[in-house]
Amino acid sequence: MQVTVIGSGYVGTTLAACLADLGHDVTNVDIDEEIVAAIESGVAPIHEAGLDELVAEHGGERLRATTDYDVATRANVVFIALPTPTDAEGRIDTSIITAGAEQLGAALAESEERPLVVVKSTVVPGTTENELIPALERGSGSTVGEAFDVAVNPEFLREGTAVSDFLHPDKVVFGAQHARAYETLNELYAPLFERTDTAVVRTGIREAEMIKYANNAFLASKISLINELGNICKEFGVDAYEVADAIGLDDRIGPQFLRSGVGWGGSCFPKDVAALIAAARDAGYDPELLDAVVGVNDRQPERLLSILDDHVDVNGERVAVLGLAFKSGTDDIRSSRAIPTIEGLLERGATVVGYDPVATENMRAEFPDIEYASSAADALSGATAAVVVTDWDEFAALDEEFDAMARPVVVDGRRIVEPRAGIEYEGLTW
Numbered sequence: 001m002q003v004t005v006i007g008s009g010y011v012g013t014t015l016a017a018c019l020a021d022l023g024h025d026v027t028n029v030d031i032d033e034e035i036v037a038a039i040e041s042g043v044a045p046i047h048e049a050g051l052d053e054l055v056a057e058h059g060g061e062r063l064r065a066t067t068d069y070d071v072a073t074r075a076n077v078v079f080i081a082l083p084t085p086t087d088a089e090g091r092i093d094t095s096i097i098t099a100g101a102e103q104l105g106a107a108l109a110e111s112e113e114r115p116l117v118v119v120k121s122t123v124v125p126g127t128t129e130n131e132l133i134p135a136l137e138r139g140s141g142s143t144v145g146e147a148f149d150v151a152v153n154p155e156f157l158r159e160g161t162a163v164s165d166f167l168h169p170d171k172v173v174f175g176a177q178h179a180r181a182y183e184t185l186n187e188l189y190a191p192l193f194e195r196t197d198t199a200v201v202r203t204g205i206r207e208a209e210m211i212k213y214a215n216n217a218f219l220a221s222k223i224s225l226i227n228e229l230g231n232i233c234k235e236f237g238v239d240a241y242e243v244a245d246a247i248g249l250d251d252r253i254g255p256q257f258l259r260s261g262v263g264w265g266g267s268c269f270p271k272d273v274a275a276l277i278a279a280a281r282d283a284g285y286d287p288e289l290l291d292a293v294v295g296v297n298d299r300q301p302e303r304l305l306s307i308l309d310d311h312v313d314v315n316g317e318r319v320a321v322l323g324l325a326f327k328s329g330t331d332d333i334r335s336s337r338a339i340p341t342i343e344g345l346l347e348r349g350a351t352v353v354g355y356d357p358v359a360t361e362n363m364r365a366e367f368p369d370i371e372y373a374s375s376a377a378d379a380l381s382g383a384t385a386a387v388v389v390t391d392w393d394e395f396a397a398l399d400e401e402f403d404a405m406a407r408p409v410v411v412d413g414r415r416i417v418e419p420r421a422g423i424e425y426e427g428l429t430w
């Protein structure tokens with residue numbers, strides 16, 4: 001099929017490269033000329049395992065890129081994968097996606113066929129019907145069902161494993177109003193369904209929008225719950241990881257997302273939970289549990305630092321922050337727990353030295369005045385304490401590097417460092 005993907009960030013590039021790999025002719029549209037040039041020359045514009053290979057294989061051939069929305073006139077399916085950030089009050093900011101939909105509508109006015117416009121971005125229930133369809137109609141001067149059809153197909157990939165998640169999903173969700181839209185999506189995903197045993201959820205547009213938020217709210221809540229239980233475990237001298245392993249054996253709970261520690265960050269959980277809370281409140285419902293989920297998450301970095309305070313007064317001392325990315329496997333620092341951790345250390349008068357295998361440059365833009373080390377060993381050398389914020393595998397192998405610390409206090413927010421004789425080790429929830 002002929003596919004256009006509007007927006008070529010984490011989701012749009014992964015989606016386009018994977019669809020090209022499944023045999024479709026795909027064109028990414030982005031306002032960023034560097035991204036367009038990279039894809040056209042077969043280079044992935046973002047770091048994702050397996051993406052380089054796909055873009056190298058299909059870029060410039062079955063995978064193209066352009067800044068011109070008019071390419072959508074040739075498409076059977078047009079995905080919208082534009083950003084949906086939050087505004088100052090936590091509400092979803094639909095200005096970018098609405099403007100993009102209107103521009104797409106104008107291009108679709110010239111379409112010979114009736115393409116299916118598929119909302120891939122994460123949008124709160126009602127957004128497609130109340131904002132995106134009207135924007136497409138304004139742009140095209142036509143109505144939904146006449147010049148184009150609309151569906152919602154939320155994305156569940158994780159950063160760091162985006163390609164593998166896309167090609168081996170637990171489920172795909174098709175939200176639509178008419179059989180024709182389900183059939184088109186089915187045809188598009190058919191090569192993937194032939195390879196994998198994927199659950200397909202056929203549902204309405206609002207339901208599909210809500211499933212995405214419910215998914216993320218549930219996962220964020222699961223982590224905040226295990227963090228709350230972990231904090232309680234700590235009070236009783238109980239190892240929260242032993243408890244998590246045991247409760248995870250219950251099929252109704254499951255073993256994933258039970259790693260307690262310094263909390264959740266990233267480009268999705270904080271933004272999506274905030275948007276769901278704001279949308280619920282606007283609709284007249286007070287989401288107390290989700291408020292608490294955010295509250296627990298916001299407090300974990302300060303708990304990490306208060307454990308550090310019990311060991312050492314860091315005022316005037318060098319403190320290493322191991323890990324700056326919001327999780328391992330990515331250079332993304334958006335809402336990383338390292339940010340409040342560094343802020344708390346600076347408030348205490350510490351001299352902060354950060355280390356991350358890939359996220360240093362991104363954190364430097366956020367905190368230009370702290371020191372950055374080129375290895376964990378350099379960060380630890382001469383430090384009075386270290387706090388561990390990201391679960392990079394290499395931190396598990398640290399050993400004699402701790403001997404170079406002025407005082408080997410290690411407070412671990414991710415259960416990744418191996419405790420050993422000679423270090424003053426304490427975990428956040430164990």
Ligand SMILES: NC(=O)c1ccc[n+]([C@@H]2O[C@H](COP(=O)([O-])OP(=O)(O)OC[C@H]3O[C@@H](n4cnc5c(N)ncnc54)[C@H](O)[C@@H]3O)[C@@H](O)[C@H]2O)c1
Nearest residue numbers: 007008009010011030031032081082083084121122155159
């Ligand atoms: N990142 C994830 O892991 C993830 C996973 C699932 C869903 N989502 C959702 O997918 C959507 C996209 O997220 P993302 O992380 O890919 O965003 P992103 O910021 O990585 O990428 C967005 C891209 O859109 C481009 N863009 C901005 N305005 C444009 C315009 N008017 N026309 C064309 N291109 C434009 C930007 O240059 C950028 O390349 C969001 O709604 C997000 O919540 C993200």
Ligand SMILES: O=c1ccn([C@@H]2O[C@H](COP(=O)(O)OP(=O)(O)O[C@H]3O[C@H](CO)[C@@H](O)[C@H](O)[C@H]3O)[C@@H](O)[C@H]2O)c(=O)[nH]1
Nearest residue numbers: 155156157158159223257258259263264265266268326327
């Ligand atoms: O047991 C756990 C698991 C995760 N985390 C933290 O949770 C955050 C999010 O991790 P993860 O879900 O792996 O990364 P994302 O790439 O943000 O993916 C989430 O957000 C995406 C965007 O909406 C969704 O598509 C994915 O399904 C959803 O997992 C990170 O800070 C992790 O360190 C924990 O603290 N403990």
